[in-house]
Amino acid sequence: xxxxxxxxxxxxxxxxxxxxxxxxxxxxxxxxxxxxxxxxxxxxxxxxxxxxxxxxxxx
Numbered sequence: 839x840x841x842x843x844x845x846x847x848x849x850x851x852x853x854x855x856x857x858x859x860x861x862x863x864x865x866x867x868x869x870x871x872x873x874x875x876x877x878x879x880x881x882x883x884x885x886x887x888x889x890x891x892x893x894x895x896x897x
Contacts, residue, residue, distance in 0.1 A: 868886075882896050
């Protein structure tokens, strides 16, 4: 019976770690504005996860 308690505790620990990893990933994946002074004032750039930068022209 005690083994079942450890299995449940281990499962809860793994689920908690997975949930924290998902929150951390989503925190990094949210795009944030980047200054694009080289492109001019009619462009808006966003950087996602510190890697992918996308720019679009503001109309």
